[in-house]
Amino acid sequence: MTQSGYASERETTEGRVFTVTGGDWDTVTGSIDPLSNEKIVVNMGPQHPSTHGVLRLVLELEGETVTEVRPVVGYLHTGIEKNLEYRNWTQGTTFVTRADYLAPLFNEAGYCLAVEKLLGITDQITERANTIRVLFMELNRISSHLVWLATTGMELGAISMMLYGFREREYILDIFEETSGLRMNHAYFRPGGVAQDVPESAIKKIRDFLVYLPKKLKEYEDMLSGQIIWQERTKGVAVLDVTGCLAMGVTGPVLRASGLAWDLRKTMPYCGYEDYEFDVPTATTADVWGRYQVRLAEIRESLKIVEQALDRLRPGPIFVADKKIAWPAQLAVGLDGMGNSLEHVAKIMGQSMESLIHHFKLVTEGFRVPPGQVYVAIEHPRGELGVHAVSDGGTHPYRVHMRDPSFVNLQAIPAMAEGALLADVIAGGASLDPVMGGCDR
Template identity: 85%
Template sequence: MTTSNYATERETTEGKVFTVTGGDWDEVVSGTDPINDERIVVNMGPQHPSTHGVLRLVLELEGETVREARSVVGYLHTGIEKNLEYRNWVQGSTFVTRMDYLSPIFNETAYALAVEKLLGITDDITERANTIRVLMMELNRISSHLVWLATTAMELGAINMMLYGFREREYVLDIFETITGLRMNHAYVRPGGVAQDVPDDAIRKIRDFLQLMPKRLKEYENLLSGQPIWLERTQNVAVLDVTGCMALGVTGPVLRSAGLAWDLRKTMPYCGYETYEFDVPTHTDGDVWGRYLVRVAEIRESLKLVEQALDRLKPGPVMVSDKKIAWPAQLAIGVDGMGNSLEHVAKIMGQSMESLIHHFKLVTEGFRVPPGQVYVAVESPRGELGVHAVSDGGTRPYRVHYREPSFVNLQALPAMAEGGLIADVIAGGASLDPVMGGCDR
């Protein structure tokens, strides 16, 4: 037997053990960490389900325990913020609505509020327009939370809840289609007001929804709240206390589930929220279970707000009276189902040269916004959705940047996941409710 054939051959000299390379074996052993040698690095995602689509998680595992976790974003980048710089201020509404595609009304409202603040017309927005904005936002909050409830339950094995959650969401999307003409990506809330009024049949659908939804919420709770597996997968899982939330900038239901009743609708009200009666649900455990309870309670509070908004819908204009700002919206269409009606075309073409010039300039160029910069934030289903808008005095934004809660909240995932089980990464990540369209805008 020779050392050239067997690298494990050792010689003993004065009590020391040497390797075939001449190194001290004890030094080699002491320099090896058997724990680290057991760790592996895996990629979780990007995929559906589990990581909510195009989110990639890089996990360092020791058995089933997560030792390190990193979020990798950017796979859904659309360049929406950059595109805004090449469109006029009103056209921007059609871009921002596509960011967080589960809560498009909030994207539009935050943008419209920022543009209105730059224009100095915040106080000129009509009462009916503000009421419609509140109505639409709270319906959208309900639909967004329903998607969260459905997908999170599916990822934890409660498949039936996936079916029920999307069933009720369809009802809300039908209401949106009746009001805006579209189920998603509406471009409905615009600087100066909203694109069109709420039709009577939409009011009837909303009333029916208000009667239906409390019963369905009770069904959800009967299905989940006492279910042993649901409790095991959510209680004391992915805990993030209020100190951690504050340090990481986490807002929304995740922050409120840790005990802090921070809600911009109460603390920094907009659109007249200060005149509505509603509570801010909180919990104290700061875990997945607490986030579930907070979101279900928020659906109930949104139902209250929707009912109050319906009762306040008094007749009136839905756009500011200033014709230099009010986007031309003639909703009647021609016999071919396209374009403006012939009556409207005849009016601007044959009766008023001023109307024709105004219509042409507004459609092709848009209105000018005084130079300056503002920051406006609204309470989206995921937390503080802020808009930093900058104008150089032209007809297009110089810069629009969103403070997107999905992007900010995702940095809390390592704090929630490290030290826990790999199965709990799914529950913890889902409890943040990230929407990658908003994160990667």
């Protein structure tokens, strides 16, 4: 390997030391005639409020026009995929949920569906488990889109939208907390079902929310849509047509805002989405405005699905019947979060030794998954979330790769922003709704 150009290195007793001098900076600036050449290079991020986390954009500007954008990612890489290989299949949900932290339930759903497909138990998932999954995924989609509305509002100058968006999201997080014990990073979906049943109190909260949100949503739409600044900042900005989207692999609301009604819930249904009635909203403007319209409409469609899912919720088991896979404990939310229910602890410790053995084996060893590989894709709030899972027949995942929509969509920033104004980079980047936890994994 050749010596890297920007940082010299030397060996010391404490290890290798890199010296970053930036010494060529004077030659770079000195060679530019400020009168004839106004080209400047601006480093935006990784610590910048409008980059949704730790995204870094290297911008080349001429005046206020962007001539080149180079997105730099990886600042939030946490090695989730590598870590998965050292835990058993069930523990995997605890890791993947932390990837895209605004849509944790989608990460879990994608992962669980992949494991279930590997196990060949996809059609044994109980109806109640599937309905709960759909219900919670759609609530999560709403909360994710609300954060998008909030952050994008803030970045384009509507600070009040930020406060409102986060406030409404808090309602959904309360529902999640009531059910799984945690506001985020739930590890609620497990291979084979869901960790525990939805309590009646959470159902009531969801019903209240269904009445509450539409009114508020209308207020926010009234507040933003008629706003001349909002229109100026979004209409005709960061245009990416269908061809561009497909070439760059952009899916989700951005693709639908360019006119292609590609929604995996409709086109390649999973979890019983084919039985729900909802529309796939599209726009034809292919700009930030269109993406805003599509996301607002999607929140409304999700509310429809949530309502249908609530009506479909019939009492029944929430885990597959196969006791070799189903989690042995009946979990319950206690004061300190979710754990084994007291009845289950009493049973395995006091009454049934076989139950104790079974519990111990399944929790410490986990279940074996037949060797092979699968690819499962679901419709994430940001696009296609794909999980490529490989098993070697053991109790640990051999390899799990997450195709996160944020990672793929971010490639499109140069295509959307080059040649436009600097302010439009912010609007365009925000309209992709990147979440760096998912992008960098």
